[in-house]
Amino acid sequence: MVERLRGDWPALEHVLVIGEPSWDEFITTPWEDVRDPAVLPALRPDPNDVTLLIFTSGTTGEPKGVMHTHNTMVAANDPLPERLGTTPDSVFHMASTLAHLTGFLYGARLNVQNGATCVLQDVWDPVEFVDLVERHGITCTSAATPFLHDILRVPDLAERDLSSLTRFCCMGAPIPSAVVRQARERLPGLAVLGGWGQTEEGLVTLGIPGDPEDKIVETDGHPWPNMEVRVVDREGEVVPPRTEGALQVRGPFLFVGYAERLELTRELMVPADDGRGDWFDTGDLAHLDEDGYLRITGRTKDVIIRGGENVPVAYVENVLYEHPAVEAVAVVAVPDPRLQERACACVVLKPGASGFEFAEMQAHLAEKGVAKQYWPERLEVLDELPRTPSGKIQKFQLRAQVVDGPAG
Known part of the structure; x- marks a missing residue:
């Protein structure tokens, strides 16, 4: 990869790879003897670099x-x-x-x-x-x-x-x-x-x-x-x-x-x-x-505006997490010609869960006292949610997946 990019990096002089001779040579070289010690302070990186x-x-x-x-x-x-x-x-x-x-x-x-x-x-x-x-x-x-x-x-x-x-x-x-x-x-x-x-x-x-x-x-x-x-x-x-x-x-x-x-x-x-x-x-x-x-x-990019009213996404997600069948959840917006946007709940079920139906979701939200205008109007049960390597849910990918796929 470095060799492929070398042409775009004219200042590159050395490539060190740990475990290979380039690194061994670098780490064993007595640089204080090879270089004049008087010039070394000028080479020290600035803390704001x-x-x-x-x-x-x-x-x-x-x-x-x-x-x-x-x-x-x-x-x-x-x-x-x-x-x-x-x-x-x-x-x-x-x-x-x-x-x-x-x-x-x-x-x-x-x-x-x-x-x-x-x-x-x-x-x-x-x-x-x-x-x-x-x-x-x-x-x-x-x-x-x-x-x-x-x-x-x-x-x-x-x-x-x-x-x-x-x-x-x-x-x-x-x-x-x-x-x-x-x-x-x-x-x-x-x-x-x-x-x-x-x-x-x-x-x-x-x-x-x-x-x-x-x-x-x-x-x-x-x-x-x-x-x-x-x-x-x-x-x-x-x-x-x-x-x-x-x-x-x-x-x-x-x-x-x-x-x-x-x-x-x-x-x-x-x-x-x-x-x-x-x-x-x-x-x-x-x-x-x-x-x-x-x-x-x-x-700000995750805000769902349904008929002029903002849906509190994180609040709704937290309530859905409390359902015993739900392992993971993300609420995303799907376009609507009349209301501008509607909320779609995308959930992954815990191992052994028998299922999670739309009516069951509504009953859970009602039991927890969530205002009805905040209820998701669509439910997708997925095998997994798209995530980054560090575990964050990629909602932009999830939105595309939900919009392009059939309603579940």
Whole structure:
């Protein structure tokens, strides 16, 4: 691949491949003797140089190349030990690809930055994960919600020793309240903490161990130190607590731009005149409570407008997750000539579930007190939902699949 691209990279001089002679030669060369030590400081990278080009996961459409610097990456991990209570004796675990920001930050950098150990799991398997916890004393892992689903379904979980595992940080997707409660029942020593962030700014919010149940179940955590979060209306004015609006963030973790997409970068940055940096428009809808805890309510691109009324997608999904037959769910919009859009619920059933009919879904929503105008008007039972390698549901693909396929 490198040879194919070499013509587009005129500055490329060396290619190092670990395990091959190129790497062995590089690592054994006494560079302080080969080069004049006086010139080495000038070659040291600047902390504000771009060190990472990583692409967004593509949950809403075309992936974009996000640029981070040494400073933004170090800053993103700095507050984590204090928030989670980790030490150099902690043993981290990572099953996400290191080409995803979660894997890169918490699998490749966090342990090095804190002198701790990290166990990398090449291919996700929940039974193997439980084995690894027992073998290595894993204390903390970070992953998307489906990974937690899988762990809770390990057949002999109650007989296994997972006492060392005290932190599970759920990032990248909302945590259904039913899943949090199941985790508390089956793994009482484990704190499940919801977090929110994007490739553009790493982790922005995370739950605090010891939070009351309503904060853990109903929010996506509290902002990290030095990261600012605000929710604004269509005119850009900050809205009162518990009022939905557009989510904007700023702070030291924020990326420095999209590669070769300067105009898009400028379009999403909201100028501020207080000298503390511009705000980044995340594309998410959210509200903040009176204590500053964040709750993601949807994506601006995921909003379903039915007859002029917004359907609260994340709320409806959470309620459907509570049905005992439902393993995974995503609510997406399908076009409608009269109402503009209608909601379609796409569900995957738990193993052994006998079925899930449209009338059964309606009865469940009615029992939970969901307003009738928010009920999905179509139900699709699927074998699986399209996901990114890190476990996020790709709703743009799901919408296309539902629109192009027959109604189920």
